[in-house]
Amino acid sequence: MNARTQRIWTLLRLAVALLVGWKFGWGWGLLTLALHAAVLVLGFVQLRWVNVPAPGWGQLLRAWVGEVVASELAFSWRQPWREWAQADHLPAGAEAGVLLVHGFACNRGRWNGWMKRLRAQRVAFVAPSLEPAFGSIDAYADEIEAGVQKLKALTGRMPVLCAHSMGGLALRAWWRRYGAEHEAPHAITLGSPHQGTRMAALGLGTNAAQMRRGSTWLASLPGLPDVDAFWTPCDQVVNPAETAILAGSRAHRVDGVGHMGLVHSDAAWQCLQTALAGSSLRTPRRI
Template identity: 80%
Template sequence: MQRIWVLLRLAAALGVGWRFGWAWGAATLGLHAAVLAFAFVQLRWVNRPAPAWGQLLRAWVGEVVASELAFSWRQPWREWAEPDHLPAGATQGVLLVHGFSCNRARWNGWMRRLRAQGVAFVAPTLEPAFGSIDAYADDIEAGVQRLKALTGRMPLLCAHSMGGLALRAWWRRHGAGHAEAPRVITLGSPHQGTRMAALGLGVNAAQMRQGSAWLAQLPGMPDVDCLWTPCDQIVNPAERAMLPGARARRLDGVGHMGLVHSDEAWQLVQDALTSSLSTPRRI
């Protein structure tokens, strides 16, 4: 679907450029950035306290780049550019869980860096893309088991957006089968729902709506860091990205997709991996 969307955008830009001039064709490609600008402006009235205009501008610029990189290049064409990494003798593992309307290529940058560090990782593509979030629990469990078998310990679990809810659905189904609770990092996950889910398609979008019965029955997890931003154009109002009882970490001037590219998120992963070295492996 994303490949078709990229080709349609290019065809439309070429058509407009051929008919009205190439400047107009380039402007056609920029419509996505214009829609994003509106999404950020409205956050001045949605979030309290309101993010500053300078923060919104910085977040918008970064989001244009991050969203184009994800939806026009990595996800349509580079899903398996970075395969799962399970090197013999690895002592640490990370499970990477993507969000709504994405695939495992969302994590290509992180996977490349983890591979260079010798850290094992698994990044499933969650399917069906627009099915129930509960359907992703078994794929997540399979990834956890692969990493536990290799490293002898529970992996670090990192999730973006809807992926944080998928982890909670996994914990509800499979948590009793694990002797230890995982360390979890969520980036812009709608733990308390988001009003923007009303615009989404599919069962999973309905589950993410504010006040959904499914979300109300979803359990929490015991060891979670929630990264959130008042400039999140997808999960808002902003406090909806915070799981009650979790450690909330605020990032300013960053949009929803940009959270994965933030230095703060990567540093939190590094800190979590460092702290896990003090936990003995289970042989």
């Protein structure tokens, strides 16, 4: 569903830019295509007043440039056209597994870079595309559980759970429903609105309402027992910045990076590598 919608949106953007270029000149057509980058500027500028202490202009500029690239890569290429470019990887004899959970208005193509690297390491992974796209976050628990079960059956161990943005709340909703059936997982969340976000007021759907600050749904959501929470003071989607930190988690600050850019963070990838090494030693493989 998300892939089809994003294909339509990408083609519409190109069509409008071509029309403007044909009518008024190709320079104007390119500027029309760049409107997305201009809108992103507003999201970063507001952080100077939302976050305390405020990120510096240099950090915001660096984050904006990276976010233009990361968001175009995600929403104009990987998610609309390459959702299944990297199929779930369940190689025989795999010693460790990773479950990858995307965020709001995204799909599994968000993780294509990580999936390619994990495949090269012969690490098993499952990455669901959560549906319905704008439904309740509670509805995603069953898809997450199915992925966890696949990886546990293959490796004999609990997988490492990695989530971006809303995906971190989906993990918590899954834990509420299925946690009693599992040992404590190691979770890594990247820019997840654990305490809600101001920007959810601009979103559509039940899941956007659930992510609003002060929502009763969010207040009733349990935490997770073992979490590395990555956050950035330059997050134009999840803010104020501290809302991405889950109580009791190990918080990791990443500077000069925007919301989508957290998935490209070397610090987040290295945290996953450490978690994979630890999971293979901590939990005996079940035969």
